[in-house]
Amino acid sequence: xxxxxxxxxxxxxxxxxxxxxxxxxxxxxxxxxxxxxxxxxxxxxxxxxxxxxxxxxxxxxxxxxxxxxxxxxxxxxxxxxxxxxxxxxxxxxxxxxxxxxxxxxxxxxxxxxxxxxxxxxxxxxxxxxxxxxxxxxxxxxxxxxxxxxxxxxxxxxxxxxxxxxxxxxxxxxxxxxxxxxxxxxxxxxxxxxxxxxxxxxxxxxxxxxxxxxxxxxxxx
Numbered sequence: 063x064x065x066x067x068x069x070x071x072x073x074x075x076x077x078x079x080x081x082x083x084x085x086x087x088x089x090x091x092x093x094x095x096x097x098x099x100x101x102x103x104x105x106x107x108x109x110x111x112x113x114x115x116x117x118x119x120x121x122x123x124x125x126x127x128x129x130x131x132x133x134x135x136x137x138x139x140x141x142x143x144x145x146x147x148x149x150x151x152x153x154x155x156x157x158x159x160x161x162x163x164x165x166x167x168x169x170x171x172x173x174x175x176x177x178x179x180x181x182x183x184x185x186x187x188x189x190x191x192x193x194x195x196x197x198x199x200x201x202x203x204x205x206x207x208x209x210x211x212x213x214x215x216x217x218x219x220x221x222x223x224x225x226x227x228x229x230x231x232x233x234x235x236x237x238x239x240x241x242x243x244x245x246x247x248x249x250x251x252x253x254x255x256x257x258x259x260x261x262x263x264x265x266x267x268x269x270x271x272x273x274x275x276x277x278x279x280x281x282x
Contacts, residue, residue: 140158168197187241199253
């Protein structure tokens, strides 16, 4: 049996086939990318926490317009950092952008403002659509809270908004490789139907509780 090394395995020693300056340049590039990726991760983490905390306070009716403005500012700053320094690692920030969009849209609904688009929020259309899909779930929470407070008119309006958002989401048909929108569409449609059923049941219970209307009694 020969003692020579197996074919295809690198030699244990010998001169490098690439110049040292080339290898050093590659190492430097990788180190810089690792540093940028870590910075991007930390920035995205801060934005995600800010957005989540804001949504909690929005549901408790304790968030102000200034907090929504802070989320929008942080999202734009992160988007600028990604475009300038971390395009190759943009996926690291996808969840953070999605949460920020969700928080800003929910804030607009609760504060009675017009829903901003991706340009106004400084984000790409892909995370915007994902955040828009998640907004339907947040609106279900709003509707259920309205039902607890016996605000049937408010719940009706919320279901109407949910229906409009689902129709908007269903307009977009694109490959999962671009944006994984299909799962959001399916969940949003399911949440709409569940919420519609809850509100319908609340109306039926209210009619049973109040009995025949005054108009119905006078017509006997």
